[in-house]
Amino acid sequence: MITEIEIEDVGTFRLPNVWQQHRIKQMPQAKRLTASMAFGLGMTVPQFKTLSADKQAEAWRAWCLLTSPANICPKHAV
Numbered sequence: 334m335i336t337e338i339e340i341e342d343v344g345t346f347r348l349p350n351v352w353q354q355h356r357i358k359q360m361p362q363a364k365r366l367t368a369s370m371a372f373g374l375g376m377t378v379p380q381f382k383t384l385s386a387d388k389q390a391e392a393w394r395a396w397c398l399l400t401s402p403a404n405i406c407p408k409h410a411v
Contacts, residue, residue, distance in 0.1 A: 334404055334405065335398065335399060335404050336348075336399070337399075338395040338398060338399065340374070340388065340391045340392060340395060342388070343374060343384065343388050343391070343392075344374050344375060344376075345374075345375075346373045346374055346392055346395040346396070346399070347373055347375075347399075348373060348396075348399050348400070349369055349372040349373055353372040356368075356372075357369055357372065364378065367381060367382070369396065370389065370392040370393065370396065373392065373395070373396065374392060
């Protein structure tokens with residue numbers, strides 16, 4: 334199971350921890366996804382928003398890979 338993904342020139346993306354997830358759930362719905370991406374990279378939301386669209390998209394791809402059923406439960410891998 335993969336637990337982190339390196340994004341070149343940005344840093345390592347990890348899924349938010351329990352404390353971060355709790356903080357994200359307290360945010361308005363519209364800001365939760367951005368906060369998840371930012372926290373996963375160890376950034377604040379304003380810092381994350383300064384990244385290029387390509388780097389933000391890489392963070393999204395990393396999120397999708399880390400949360401995919403194939404990664405969470407290898408027996409479901411295709």
